[in-house]
Amino acid sequence: MEVSSPLTEQATGARGSAARPLSIWVVSDGRTGIQNQALGLAEAIARLTPAEIEIKHVRWRALFDRWPSGLKTPAMLTPGSFDPRTATEWPDLWIATGRASLPLSARVRDWSGGRTFVVQTQDPRWRYDRYDLIVAPAHDGLSGDNVFEIIGSPHRITPSKLAEAAPAFADRIAPLPHPRVTVMIGGKSKAFDLPEAHAAVLADQIEAAVQTTGGALLLTFSRRTPEAAKAVMTERLSALPGWIWDGTGDNPLFAMLDAADHVLVTEDSANMATEAAATGKPVHVLPMIALKPPGKFARLHADLAAQGAARPFDGTLKDWTYAPVNETERAAAAVLEAMAARG
Template sequence: MEVTHPLRIWVVSDGRAGIENQALGLAEAIQRLTAAEITTKRIRWRPAFDRLPSALKLPAMLDPASDVPFPAEHEAWPDLWIATGRATLPLSLAVRRRSGGKTFVVQTQDPRLSPARFDMVVAPAHDGLSGDTVFEIVGSPHRITPQRIADAAPAFAAEIDPLPHPRVAVLIGGKSKAFDLTEAHAADLADRIAGAITAANGSLMLTFSRRTPEAAKAAMTARLSALSGLIWDSEGPNPFFAFLNAADHILVTEDSANMAAEAASTGKPVHILPMGALKPAGKFARLHADLEAHGATRPFDGTLEDWNYPPLAETDRAAKAVLEAMRTR
């Protein structure tokens, strides 16, 4: 598949930031390797059709507010379609069929369909997916690069620059199918975090996820607000990238594969905070084993130990694999 013009990449998702950033991060990594133009498409299905199997969904069932998922009759097909999430599956299959091979279709995450139905599936290794079109990476694709987090720093310099070292970024997840964060457990975590930062004469940079239960958030805020530092309350610009840039240590709850992989891409010590398990750890245990084997993470033991490792660069590795697969198709 030879492309002589700047690569036309369409990034497709349901618009949720955590989902979209996987496809967009992979597209941006490809753009760093070759000339490319990225177009973002956000789609969702009408509620009446959302739970239908992929094989039964038709473009006419999309919500009218969705972006148009296919090129108009006079427009060229994209060279590369990168999609993420269950909502995009029917469209990815349709693009591969309708474009007649003009569009190389990449799906991130486990599509829960045969990987052979896509040109490539960039899947987390901990999902255990296999097949000729599967390219496994540790964690998921993301948008974190040294340049991106450095570029985010000036907007928060007035708040972050005065903070004493070591600066500790604390990334808190929340309830999911596999994990829970009860008020009591959140309070215990907060006490352990406060103890480590106080012992090191450091400072706190804390951010919660949308999944953090309100009771857990309140318990942690009450116990940590006396420390030197910042607790983002979800109001105003998100300091997540700036926190990663400024951090000397990163603490991440074990429930988020995305946050753990993003933190490991910085090359900074990543301490994994335990959560309350709702079922056997399974794929999360495999992910954390991979991150530990890389040297990126260690279980949080109440101290802020330093160590070094090569920053995890799995998104860049996947980008190279996509371009190679496009060249050899």
């Protein structure tokens, strides 16, 4: 049964009297952490109004990939990439994330004859006037008439999605003792590093906390985790009850978050911190080696702390409660309101 709401009625009205689903294209380079921002926002919109979502991947030939966005043309796309030259119709809503999407996002309004409402997540750092709405992290400090700020990044985490993922991994997770500690490890970036020695220190601290509580460990690494860090953490933590996912098979992250009593995340990723805060579980932030002042990451963690979600990891697994941080849903409502306002 579909439940009507003012937002649903506004969106339907913006599309005309015929009650047809909102057509949404989700556009990115296809990397999971990038795509999930646009896809999570699209899914949140689809929970507010009937919608059909299509995923489009944009990839540029290696020769042109690092070129400025303003110089790129569709002729530079790789074979198999979404190519706007082949589009016969355009969606009601284009939601894109990441640098690869920018040369197309900036031209969608022209290509669609103004039919398509263009949303870009993250700070595009280029041609701000070419997007109908920019859903930007508050910690980036972006402002403007077409900017909607949220804490962190849009994502796909909802209680129902976590619960749906759990049965597929129940054989591995259900027998584990509580408290279950889900650990999300990032890696090297422009702002942070995770050398082997520091990874060993973190592993020892995590091991001590889990052993003290008699709990279990559920750990995942990101694609940015250095191999040396991954190896030393796996070696030092493998004796604990639990599961260290080695990257083979289906990704168990949603099931691990569903099972978690505590979530530990390294401080290098806005995505991981925001996803963890959407669970309502205590979020403990693990320190990394800073390569420059933390700046926006410090602002993000302060925002999450102000929501009651996150605290620096102090070596213990203290319990606390807070309302899950639900910024993706808030952004979805803002998109529909902006579409309705444009008419």
